[in-house]
Amino acid sequence: MRTSIATVSLSGSLTEKLTAAARAGFDGVEIFENDLLAAPLSPEEVRARCADLGLTVDLYQPLRDIEAVPAEVFARNLRRARHKFDLMRRLGADTVLVCSSVDPAAVDDDALAAGQLSELAGLAADFGIRVAYEALAWGRHVSTYDHAWRIVEAADHPALGTCLDSFHILSRGCDPEGIEDIPGEKIFFLQLADAPLPAMDVLQWSRHHRCFPGQGGFDVAGLVRHVLRTGYDGPLSLEVFNDVVRQSEAGPTAVDARRSLLMLQEEVGAAGPPAPVVPTGFAFAELLTPDAEPLAALLGALGFARTARHRGKPVDLWQQGEARILVNTGAAVRRDGTRLAAVGLESPDPAGAARRAEALLAPVLPRRRAPGDAPLDAVAAPDGTELFFCGTRPDGWRADFEDVEHAPAAPGVRHIDHLALTQPWHHFDEAALFHRSVLGLRAEDSVDVADPYGLLRSRAVSNADGSVRIALTVGAAPTDDTVHAQHIALATDDVVAAARRFRDAGGRLLPIPANYHDDLAARHDFADGELDTYREVGILYDRDEHGALRHCYTRTIGGVFFELLQRDPGHRGYGARNAPVRLAAQHAARTHAGG
Numbered sequence: 001m002r003t004s005i006a007t008v009s010l011s012g013s014l015t016e017k018l019t020a021a022a023r024a025g026f027d028g029v030e031i032f033e034n035d036l037l038a039a040p041l042s043p044e045e046v047r048a049r050c051a052d053l054g055l056t057v058d059l060y061q062p063l064r065d066i067e068a069v070p071a072e073v074f075a076r077n078l079r080r081a082r083h084k085f086d087l088m089r090r091l092g093a094d095t096v097l098v099c100s101s102v103d104p105a106a107v108d109d110d111a112l113a114a115g116q117l118s119e120l121a122g123l124a125a126d127f128g129i130r131v132a133y134e135a136l137a138w139g140r141h142v143s144t145y146d147h148a149w150r151i152v153e154a155a156d157h158p159a160l161g162t163c164l165d166s167f168h169i170l171s172r173g174c175d176p177e178g179i180e181d182i183p184g185e186k187i188f189f190l191q192l193a194d195a196p197l198p199a200m201d202v203l204q205w206s207r208h209h210r211c212f213p214g215q216g217g218f219d220v221a222g223l224v225r226h227v228l229r230t231g232y233d234g235p236l237s238l239e240v241f242n243d244v245v246r247q248s249e250a251g252p253t254a255v256d257a258r259r260s261l262l263m264l265q266e267e268v269g270a271a272g273p274p275a276p277v278v279p280t281g282f283a284f285a286e287l288l289t290p291d292a293e294p295l296a297a298l299l300g301a302l303g304f305a306r307t308a309r310h311r312g313k314p315v316d317l318w319q320q321g322e323a324r325i326l327v328n329t330g331a332a333v334r335r336d337g338t339r340l341a342a343v344g345l346e347s348p349d350p351a352g353a354a355r356r357a358e359a360l361l362a363p364v365l366p367r368r369r370a371p372g373d374a375p376l377d378a379v380a381a382p383d384g385t386e387l388f389f390c391g392t393r394p395d396g397w398r399a400d401f402e403d404v405e406h407a408p409a410a411p412g413v414r415h416i417d418h419l420a421l422t423q424p425w426h427h428f429d430e431a432a433l434f435h436r437s438v439l440g441l442r443a444e445d446s447v448d449v450a451d452p453y454g455l456l457r458s459r460a461v462s463n464a465d466g467s468v469r470i471a472l473t474v475g476a477a478p479t480d481d482t483v484h485a486q487h488i489a490l491a492t493d494d495v496v497a498a499a500r501r502f503r504d505a506g507g508r509l510l511p512i513p514a515n516y517h518d519d520l521a522a523r524h525d526f527a528d529g530e531l532d533t534y535r536e537v538g539i540l541y542d543r544d545e546h547g548a549l550r551h552c553y554t555r556t557i558g559g560v561f562f563e564l565l566q567r568d569p570g571h572r573g574y575g576a577r578n579a580p581v582r583l584a585a586q587h588a589a590r591t592h593a594g595g
């Protein structure tokens with residue numbers, strides 16, 4: 001199946017857009033008129049550039065407000081169209097998109113629309129051009145795909161077909177099954193976009209909030225299945241209008257877009273990447289730090305023991321239960337730059353996991369980072385976090401480490417419950433799709449959390465048994481360090497005991513305001529003394545029909561903090577309801593610490 005992308009779906013100059021689309025592996029492009037108008041290249045030069053890049057020009061778009069108008073207006077419209085057909089010939093584009101009219105002068109007269117579109121198609125045919133008529137969801141008289149098709153059918157011209165756009169169809173709640181009534185050869189083009197589902201004005205929704213398939217709430221794959229059953233054999237083309245995309249670099253966007261189409265092709269049963277290899281646990285989390293001391297003190301107080309040291313590099317392994325933290329002082333990081341740089345994922349088939357990742361355009365990292373290291377398959381996530389696919393055999397990554405003498409770890413922490421990874425603000429949808437597609441994880445709905453200084457969005461991805469959970473978050477204020485910290489949540493069976501042990505060992509928990517616990521008293525019933533304990537220790541609490549979540553947080557070091565967490569079996573949440581209190585407390589702690 002050929003793939004294509006509209007230039008409006010990528011940012012930058014036309015040259016940057018074309019280059020990004022070609023590099024990401026698209027076969028063709030839709031050239032959006034404004035991109036051409038703003039380009040310093042002549043149509044011939046654009047055509048040559050596309051050819052050099054191996055791209056076909058699959059569509060020129062859009063022609064607007066053409067049909068169902070009084071005769072003298074239509075004559076002017078035809079003159080305008082002739083100019084564009086001339087231009088398209090120079091550009092090497094053979095299909096033009098005509099959107100249904102939004103002109104207040106247009107009349108509600110299908111026969112007139114059909115007649116004029118037929119005349120337009122006749123003119124187009126003289127230039128060897130086909131006309132694809134698309135119903136805009138906010139079209140003045142034609143706003144549904146079946147209505148547009150009825151007009152095309154009535155016009156009955158070989159150079160006139162319809163263009164289907166998943167946004168316009170699904171945003172209006174139309175049943176895409178009716179697509180199968182359209183002969184495939186009359187579907188001249190297929191544009192795909194997803195979108196989130198909050199209700200809003202359809203034009204605003206379309207112009208600002210479209211996203212790539214798999215990143216919103218539409219069943220785009222279901223629609224494509226209907227289209228393919230008609231015999232349609234044109235490209236699957238992405239047409240996404242999105243403010244974030246406009247502000248992001250074209251290269252990564254094009255890769256994200258291609259990944260979305262690869263996933264879609266897998267979903268509709270067309271050729272796709274190798275099957276997912278779902279990780280079965282966290283092997284380790286690796287922190288980079290300029291100074292091991294504060295982290296060592298924190299990990300020690302949390303009950304971790306420094307159990308081993310890397311044979312060739314300044315990396316320590318800290319362990320407690322099945323929770324393993326690598327502390328790496330060998331990389332160049334800023335003084336306050338402690339951060340989570342890598343995640344080891346236990347994988348039943350590391351090479352297979354890497355093959356799928358590569359097929360889905362994840363950047364593959366060198367298998368051996370230093371001479372003597374055990375070779376490990378690794379890829380980079382969109383935020384730069386390195387993901388290592390670790391086998392479960394003992395001669396894997398652990399063999400690079402030599403045991404050191406150590407006191408026994410405390411019994412409190414059992415394993416890593418989840419990682420919370422903050423994403424650059426413009427990579428949020430991409431990150432969710434990446435983790436879903438590349439790692440085969442399931443994504444929960446995204447939740448918005450009020451942060452005292454903005455809004456925090458969070459979306460969790462996890463495997464079926466919850467042994468791998470990653471909360472992807474993004475802050476609204478790109479400069480706010482507090483929301484940019486990442487954290488490692490540690491699972492314990494008794495968070496009160498673990499928190500007390502931490503305090504007794506000199507650890508400091510994030511102080512939680514009394515108002516929070518007063519409110520808990522109003523919301524939940526507690527056993528005698530239970531709430532007093534939470535208040536005294538600083539435990540946050542949440543409960544749903546699957547049980548309770550009890551948790552607390554350490555202070556932040558650089559860009560990393562830890563959470564101690566006790567989850568009733570069945571509780572799948574992350575304490576989102578408590579996040580505003582946690583964020584406010586972190587802001588306050590930072591202010592009191594002098595910035």
Ligand SMILES: O=C(O)c1ccc(O)c(O)c1
Pocket residue numbers: 061062097099134136165191206207239
């Ligand atoms: O928002 C628009 O005007 C517009 C233009 C062309 C399209 O293909 C489309 O789906 C929307």
Ligand SMILES: [Mg+2]
Pocket residue numbers: 134165191239
């Ligand atoms: Mg469209």
